[in-house]
Amino acid sequence: MTPDTSPKASGGTATDVNVTLAEADELADLRVEGTPHPGRWIAIAIILVLVAMLGHTLVTNARFEWPVVQHYLFNDFIFGGVLRTLELTGLAMLIGILGGIALAIARLSENPILNYISRLYIWAFRGTPVLVQVLILFNLSALFPRLSLGIPFGPDFVSGSANTFLGAFTAAVVALGLNEAAYMAEIVRGGLLAVDPGQRDAASAIGMTRLKSMRYIVLPQAMRIIIPPTGNEVIGMLKNTSIVSVIALPELLFSAQIIYSRNYETIPLLLVASIWYLLMTTVLTLAQTRLERHYGRSDRSTTAGMGAWALFRTVRSSMPKRGAAQ
């Protein structure tokens, strides 16, 4: 409930006026009324007008070209782009999560070298734009024309041109994944640090090694803290994959761009891409909500997870006429 700060000049029951005992008895029988919030009604009215204007233009402005949108929405080429976006997201997040766990453990380890390397990595990858990282990795062949796997300064087992190893797709996945690892490292580290140190003590006291304690006691508890922000990272990654359109990788956005560079239907095709992005992020958000519920975070409700229905109920329950809410 919002605290009542509105002045009560009228009515004569300002808080500094003393109430006689007889009046108190009378007051005690009165019904409690909700505080009126005229500001909310004004806000709702303004928003309704804006929504109506938006709706009107969506319907009447022929330049949206909804038939074109409809035509390309299930186009095979667009669909291929959607699949590639999902592949990129999945693989980059896999690298990001595994790398993040490794970096977080290195950062928390007692080994000063590992600790330092982990900080250095996070500093470098968070300190430069992911777009630049994608471009550098894509152009790595300029720096190292040949890549090889073998004994350092010794014989090679496999070697070949950098361009064959690092095509656009590999470069994109690796760059997005390495960048994500830096962010995931901080999320995982936060989760691990949030577990009560007494839990490690208790695990040690029953004879668990550090590895067992991490696996069976600390990590399962850290997961509850790690999962919600990781869900946000997945959704962020899904949208971030669009930046690899700069290296001409036909993911969703670049697929749309390829089409509109030929037919000049720029806005309709960007709408097609937007609809697909919205659809995918919606599915992911629903999945995230379910996951959070699974990990039993009901005791700590998050405003980020507040849906439209909950928002509506909050507004309604604080309207002047108090309903069944509360």
Next chain:
Amino acid sequence: MTTPAVPLLRARKVRKSFGHIEVLRGIDLDVCSGDVLCIIGPSGSGKSTFLRCINHLEKIDGGLLMLDGKPIGYRRRGNALRELKDRDLATLRSQVGMVFQHFNLFPHKTALQNVTEGPMRVKGISPAAARKEAEQLLERVGLGQFGTKYPRQLSGGQQQRVAIARALAMHPKLLLFDEPTSALDPELVGDVLEVMRDLASDGMTMIVVTHEIGFAREAASNLIFMDGGVIIEQGNPSDVLSNPNHERTKAFLSAVL
């Protein structure tokens, strides 16, 4: 201690510092099998730190602790002591049970799973066998029907009794209690103390850091008063509590009794 038995635990000149503060300044102590040793003393006297050193949750800076003839946490290498590897430390700790002030139950596991966790993950006992014994242990601490409950569904006293069952499941040679009733509501203290009294009369070797002077008087075979990182006074509990020799013991007892 009149019996010339080989002590289960021996502490010699144990020293421990946190930064510049020396919290243990030379502790000498023997605990024989079947002893119940209670440690009392003002907060900051080093009694909890000493307890944590016994299963090497804290590293000591000097002196030596021995359990059953083996140095705790270190092995000799030439003319120095070197810390044991993680795996060897784990083996050592599996022989020493510990009950914490704030219970430290695993919140993502049921009462029964809290008890079976050690036997299954550390000793490799089959789930069925571990479960059977865990049920018996929960029965023993008076929580037979609570196996499926999660820690947050239990009262503090019940949680602490699950924690005792969890420690017992490893069949420890020695059981450490770090102020086991300090975080409990007064009416829940009795249940926990009763379980501890039963363990003591069953012959379990116990070291109990406590503020429960009444428990120390009845259940302890030996009582230590610590202050400023040293043992000020030790002996038979009724002697120490009724006729303290040292001024600091007298001052402490008159403040808490």
